[in-house]
Amino acid sequence: MNARRGPSGPRRGGGRNGQGRSRPGPPRSRGAGRTGGVRRDGEDRPQRRRSLGGTQVEGRQAVRELLLAQRRKVHEIWIVTDLEGDDAVADIVALARANRVPIEYVARKRLDTAARSEAPQGVLARAGELPEAELGHLLRRRPGHVPFLVAVDQVTDPGNFGAILRSCEGAGVDGVIVPRHRAVHVTPTVAKAAAGAVEYLPIAVVPGLPAALSRMREQGIWVVGLDDASDHTLFDLDRLADDALCLVLGAEGAGLSRLVAERCDMVVSIPMRGRVSSLNVSAAAALATYEVHRHRLNNG
Template identity: 40%
Template sequence: MDVLYGLHPVEEALRSGARQLDHVSVARERRDERLDRLIQLCRASGVRVAVEPREQLTRLARTDAHQGVLAVVRERNFLSIEDLLSSKLDGFRFFLALDGIEDPHNLGALLRTADGAGVDGVVLPERRSASVTATVAKTSAGASEHVRIARVTNLVRALEQMKKNNIWVIGLDERGTPDYIDFDFKTDCVLVLGREGAGLHDLVKKTCDHLLRIPMGGQVSSLNVSVAGAVVMYEAMRQRRQFSSIGPKATKERKGLGS
């Protein structure tokens, strides 16, 4: 069993229906409209509600940031790369792959943005990566319960498999070219983001068909990975929405796919 805490993560777990909730505990000391709505949602979903002292929730959550709400849930069943690739989706497919993001707050922020930007799935390596924990769920404001996530043993192999399925592999690198706003995202692609401070691993970088950069106008050379990811994901969403509103047009041929 896993633990989720905080109003948004617990509410989104109930709404998504992605995994079974054993029960929801609420703090005896808290009473307000938001909590009452959550209790009503639990009852409508057939989930048992237990009223307990706040100290008990703090002990189970291992933090006092639970907002007086905690859920005991079944462990998450992650998808495989085949699951992501076999899904029937409208329009171009857009995925996110994370190469060694170790800070759970960065992972949570990226999953929240991925949900908001309409990303079709996220690829996470099993090793050298933050797990999708309660901290990640809290940081994502519950968005992690809605995002389709595949866990893979070898990220390079997964990216190569995506290439074979006609998906362009696009890395973000401060020494890359062109600028991200000059890239045409109106195609099937996966955006690959690297480690905090170190960027993409060499093998992952070599696997990418293109390396994009975010131009910087100040004294620092790069953005925090969750901010950089948000910038590019929303540019991709902007282009794709614009494309869908005007209808399909011929796009120029690119070289490098599967190389």
């Protein structure tokens, strides 16, 4: 979320037809949408389920969570021969045996050649594909629950995206939305950096992020972007943090794209006291998601 001059504060005139929401006052009743629950043509109709990929999982924590989650089939696990009988992988071996997953001990050179991340830590697994979440499912209201979503705009660095997913899962985010193009999805590096978060956190891939954000607004979800150029700060969210909310994170260097920023009800920055002007997007994600989590905990 490096500096990019753009919209800030509560917005008017956002959205495709220029009819955005007025300045935020008291939050609307939870679950109040604009469409009355009527499905638009072509939305959420049964179709072939897409996949996020993620069939190769590397790193001890990522493989451990893959086995614990039992969300998808694990075909095999490779462990370097140096670690055979080592306590560092004892829990992985025990989980694999309990789930009848074949283990093969291989030479380090063979595993490192097959690995696609920089430091696989001597452990690699091959598994079934991760299913994409449906945007409509993430937007669906549940009794007693207020949605908390994160949208990621044009983030292409796999290490950053994985770290974002890890923070989101820890802060209780219900799902992450990414565009299908000009964005990284689930690669071995992403899965390793996420340290297992991809096994639990729903991820929806949408054709266009601006349209997805407009749909959220229609369903009563506040859309709040993060951008260094804003005069409003994360601490100005106030009661919006307790309402249905989607935080939007922009790519480093570019920030929020124009069309995405125009769909935001409010754009906020993270207040900085040091001389460095900004944080990288994964650090910003951690601070922002935990600020919302803290606010919700304090307000019950």
